[in-house]
Amino acid sequence: MRQSQLITVFAFIFICLADESKLKVKPASKPVRLFTDEELRRYDGSEAGQPIYMAIKGVVFDVTSGKHFYGKGAPYNALVGKDSTRAVAKMSLNPEDLTHDTTGLTTEELESLESVFTGTYKSKYPIVGYTHRRLLNEDGSPNEDFKPEDQPHFNIRNEL
């Protein structure tokens, strides 16, 4: 084999290995955990040592670092262990607002929701997954609004 042929073979092997390593890293770097309502309820701050999770717009955030807001007995404990989109939009802790349901929210409330979602939660807390509602509509069809790349700082812990 001539030297130029040898170089071509080595270059080919190198490219294949590089591609292979890319493939191995990619799927592991952005795992997505899906939460049912029941699973999310386990992270409501009632158990010491358990992380505290809360969802807004179907995105599940690890708010453990905000324990003074969300832990057991803390002022916003009612918001955690569930999707509290409506409560955050309305800045309300009324039990009927502790839901993912955004039906009938005003433009002002929806704008406020966006601002808290981006300004507070996305900038402050790691995303650990999504609620099933984020991926599927009520009728089981795919939710076209779901964007997997919408993950500013994914920092999943080994809980699966």
Ligand code: HEM
């Ligand atoms: C008397 C009424 C309230 C007062 C005085 C108050 C005060 C505060 C203060 C001082 C902060 C911290 C801001 C910062 O970190 O710089 C805060 C954060 C927050 N408040 Fe209130 N709040 C009130 C009512 C509510 C209600 C009813 C809700 C219902 C959803 C709410 C939701 C939040 C949320 C989601 C945060 C962000 C917490 C975080 O950073 O993780 N607040 N509030």
